[in-house]
Amino acid sequence: MAVVLGTRPEAIKLAPVIRALGDSPLFEPVLINTGQHREMLEQMLRRLGLTVGHDLAVMRERQQLSALTARLIGGLGELIREERPDLVMVQGDTSSTLCGALAAFYEHVPVAHVEAGLRSGVIDNPFPEELNRQLVTRMARWHFAPTPRAAAALTAEAVPASAVMVTGNTVIDNLLWAHHRTDGRSAFRSGRRGLLVTLHRRENQGARMRALADTLLRLAERPDVEVLVPLHKSPAVRDVLLPALGANPRITLTEPLDYFDFIATMADSTLVLTDSGGVQEEAPSFDKPVLVLRDTTERPEVVRAGAAKLVGTDPGAVHAAATALLDDRVLYRRMAGAPNPFGDGHASERILGALAHDFGRVPAPARPLDVVTAG
Ligand code: UD1
Numbered sequence: 001m002a003v004v005l006g007t008r009p010e011a012i013k014l015a016p017v018i019r020a021l022g023d024s025p026l027f028e029p030v031l032i033n034t035g036q037h038r039e040m041l042e043q044m045l046r047r048l049g050l051t052v053g054h055d056l057a058v059m060r061e062r063q064q065l066s067a068l069t070a071r072l073i074g075g076l077g078e079l080i081r082e083e084r085p086d087l088v089m090v091q092g093d094t095s096s097t098l099c100g101a102l103a104a105f106y107e108h109v110p111v112a113h114v115e116a117g118l119r120s121g122v123i124d125n126p127f128p129e130e131l132n133r134q135l136v137t138r139m140a141r142w143h144f145a146p147t148p149r150a151a152a153a154l155t156a157e158a159v160p161a162s163a164v165m166v167t168g169n170t171v172i173d174n175l176l177w178a179h180h181r182t183d184g185r186s187a188f189r190s191g192r193r194g195l196l197v198t199l200h201r202r203e204n205q206g207a208r209m210r211a212l213a214d215t216l217l218r219l220a221e222r223p224d225v226e227v228l229v230p231l232h233k234s235p236a237v238r239d240v241l242l243p244a245l246g247a248n249p250r251i252t253l254t255e256p257l258d259y260f261d262f263i264a265t266m267a268d269s270t271l272v273l274t275d276s277g278g279v280q281e282e283a284p285s286f287d288k289p290v291l292v293l294r295d296t297t298e299r300p301e302v303v304r305a306g307a308a309k310l311v312g313t314d315p316g317a318v319h320a321a322a323t324a325l326l327d328d329r330v331l332y333r334r335m336a337g338a339p340n341p342f343g344d345g346h347a348s349e350r351i352l353g354a355l356a357h358d359f360g361r362v363p364a365p366a367r368p369l370d371v372v373t374a375g
């Protein structure tokens with residue numbers, strides 16, 4: 001079996017599945033690292049103890065989607081042709097995900113999609129991830145949906161119910177695994193209330209990111225807070241945030257944090273402001289309210305559960321939402337106490353069980369997902 005990954009979140013979300021596959025005598029997972037990300041991915045692979053079988057090293061500085069896609073499909077096609085795996089596993093919605101599925105499809109190798117069925121309903125938001133997910137759905141034979149809503153979205157698109165399994169999100173498996181082993185250290189330094197901020201999405205780059213930076217400067221004027229921004233490596237992010245925030249002593253900019261340090265930082269924070277998919281899935285596990293800095297969401301479960309608010313990027317709205325949470329204890333407690341709707345930490349087990357069953361190797365697993373339903 002080949003497991004394709006190329007970016008930081010794919011490594012985090014596939015790590016527990018690779019561990020489960022590797023611990024089982026039934027499968028031999030071979031990791032194909034597309035190298036869509038370089039430092040950010042290598043940092044993860046090292047810390048998560050993942051050994052790569054192939055590295056396509058496709059990343060270029062300021063890569064464009066079309067050229068990246070061409071390098072990915074060429075490299076992956078050749079590898080899958082040579083290796084002839086009995087299945088290709090992909091995760092999520094990145095360019096590596098799309099090209100891993102497409103290259104496998106072209107070679108008549110079946111595709112398993114982890115974190116299937118997320119839908120914002122707006123084809124170009126998030127861009128290009130919403131389209132990537134929909135295309136991967138058309139190509140996959142196994143659809144591992146993190147939530148019942150994601151599963152329902154798939155069956156509504158005529159994916160046979162027998163090909164869909166609700167597993168929970170593997171991000172929670174990894175979080176629980178890491179939490180027990182962590183030697184991570186919080187990056188907050190001041191003892192003030194910590195605002196943890198991550199920003200990188202394409203639709204937020206440019207003017208929106210400049211406006212968000214101004215909002216962070218306003219929030220940092222409060223004497224009771226410390227704003228911490230671990231910077232994504234993308235130059236499109238750094239070109240805006242470094243000049244806008246770099247000189248302010250009340251704002252700490254860091255390189256991407258080590259995963260274990262990031263988790264410790266999240267646990268030490270008061271509030272999370274983010275446009276990241278993975279971060280909004282993790283924060284409720286630490287009872288941290290999340291302000292989602294995006295206009296649409298393919299993860300409405302966390303909003304419905306009451307753990308996150310979709311606030312968009314309008315400076316007034318973001319400032320008001322953050323201020324309300326910092327000043328209103330009742331509101332804060334309500335959001336912080338909301339359940340995490342993304343699973344119970346056993347998603348990888350279910351994925352392994354389903355694949356083993358379908359390859360005729362062991363009976364299907366019995367443990368159903370105890371779904372968190374939000375009012
Ligand atoms: C990609 C995914 C996005 C995911 C994000 C996770 C696509 C289309 N988008 O977006 O869904 O949320 O990864 O972080 O696949 N760079 C480095 N070093 C690194 C990583 C990136 O220098 O380790 C720089 C490069 O200049 C690169 C740029 O960042 O050109 C953008 O990287 P890219 O993978 O194209 O897009 P992301 O915005 O990271």
Ligand code: UDP
Nearest residue numbers: 009012230256257258259262276277278279
């Ligand atoms: N993360 C990390 N260090 C950081 C920022 C994020 O380890 O400095 C982890 C975080 O725990 C989460 C993942 O990276 O699991 C999210 O990745 P990213 O925001 O790059 O991508 P997305 O989830 O939006 O696709």
